[in-house]
Amino acid sequence: MKKQLGPLDLLFPAPVMLVVSGIGDNANIMTVVWGSIVSGKPPTIGIAVHKNRYSLQLIRENKEFTVNIPSKDIVSQADYCGLVSGNKTNKFMDTGLTAIDGSIVKTPLIKECPYNMECKVTQEVEVGDWILVLGEIVETYLDENKLVQPKRISPDYAQIQPLSYFGNAREYRSIGEKCGEAFSIGKSIKR
Numbered sequence: 001m002k003k004q005l006g007p008l009d010l011l012f013p014a015p016v017m018l019v020v021s022g023i024g025d026n027a028n029i030m031t032v033v034w035g036s037i038v039s040g041k042p043p044t045i046g047i048a049v050h051k052n053r054y055s056l057q058l059i060r061e062n063k064e065f066t067v068n069i070p071s072k073d074i075v076s077q078a079d080y081c082g083l084v085s086g087n088k089t090n091k092f093m094d095t096g097l098t099a100i101d102g103s104i105v106k107t108p109l110i111k112e113c114p115y116n117m118e119c120k121v122t123q124e125v126e127v128g129d130w131i132l133v134l135g136e137i138v139e140t141y142l143d144e145n146k147l148v149q150p151k152r153i154s155p156d157y158a159q160i161q162p163l164s165y166f167g168n169a170r171e172y173r174s175i176g177e178k179c180g181e182a183f184s185i186g187k188s189i190k191r
Contacts, residue, residue, distance in 0.1 A: 013164030016078055016172065018068040018113060019047055020099070021058035022086075023106045027099055029091040030055040031082030033165040034130075035067075043137040045119060048130045054087040059133055063121045064105040067135075068113035072161045072174040077112075079172070104138045114160045116141040 014033040022028045034048035045067060049056045059065050070078045077095040084091070092099050099108035102118045109116040119135030126132075148156045161174040179185075 008168075010167045012166045013173065014167065016070055016163035016165050017047065018070055018078060018081055018097075018110055019049075019055065020066045020068065020107050020110060021055045021062070023062060023108075025090075026058065027092065027108050028055055028058055028086030029081040029095070029097065029110070030086065031078055032067075033167075038134065044122065044134055045117065045137055046132050046134050048127070048132055051129055051131055054085055056131060056133070059121060062107060064107050065119050065121070065133070065135060066102065066105065066107050066109050067117040067119060068110040069115040069160070069162050070110075070113050072163055072172075074112055075163060075172050078163060102139060102141070109141065114143040114146045115155060115162070 015035065017032045017035055019030045019032045019035075020027055021030065030049070030053065032047045032049070035046055038044050038046040047065075047067070049059070055065075074095075074097070077097055080095055081091050084094075091097070098111035100111045102109050102116070105118045105120065107118075109118070117137045118139040119137055121133060122136050123134040124131050125134070142155055143160075146156050146159050148154055157175055158178075163172050163174060165172055
């Protein structure tokens with residue numbers, strides 16, 4: 001039997017992303033859990049940003065942002081960046097996270113995050129009181145010691161331990177065990 005819950009803004013797990021907007025001393029970090037890859041060609045990510053966020057103002061000014069995937073090692077910093085406004089404080093200084101240069105956009109990456117993406121804004125879509133910002137991924141970075149190459153270039157997710165957010169429970173978790181090979185395990189089902 002299923003229990004009806006009504007309309008909810010709940011989908012789990014949600015990837016935790018530290019989105020950096022702004023340039024130089026104005027660089028700001030925002031925690032985002034409403035986001036996903038939305039296209040492969042061109043590679044594009046979508047992030048939901050509330051209309052009144054300081055980060056949205058910076059993204060609109062510079063037409064770019066970076067997405068940085070935190071590991072469980074910096075869960076406190078990731079949570080903090082979603083609790084306070086960058087309009088009132090410098091989150092890089094507060095958290096001790098390190099801003100580093102990428103190669104294409106001027107907005108910095110976060111050194112402590114093992115996976116990073118440089119993005120250029122391509123479109124905005126208004127959805128209720130949120131703005132879905134679409135950004136073409138123009139470069140990606142992965143810590144070299146977090147790379148495995150059995151068949152293709154791939155992150156070692158067990159080493160990265162990316163954070164996920166579980167909404168109504170209000171908790172962070174890192175990924176669990178591997179359950180199967182995508183595009184393969186389903187072939188075991190006979191028709």
